[in-house]
Amino acid sequence: xxxxxxxxxxxxxxxxxxxxxxxxxxxxxxxxxxxxxxxxxxxxxxxxxxxxxxxxxxxxxxxxxxxxx
Numbered sequence: 001x002x003x004x005x006x007x008x009x010x011x012x013x014x015x016x017x018x019x020x021x022x023x024x025x026x027x028x029x030x031x032x033x034x035x036x037x038x039x040x041x042x043x044x045x046x047x048x049x050x051x052x053x054x055x056x057x058x059x060x061x062x063x064x065x066x067x068x069x
Contacts, residue, residue, distance in 0.1 A: 006031070
């Protein structure tokens with residue numbers, strides 16, 4: 001896996017952490033999700049149904065008030 005340093009403004013950093021918390025992801029994973037989605041939307045990467053399905057199932061966890069143990 002390749003790594004990339006992305007400098008963020010404070011508000012961007014805080015928004016990323018808030019979104020990651022809402023979607024029960026590590027902020028680094030959330031950033032990777034956002035990059036992947038942006039590249040797919042721009043037609044630079046093919047839409048991968050396996051990844052989309054995994055993102056949707058992960059996004060749905062915890063949103064109905066239940067927590068996994």
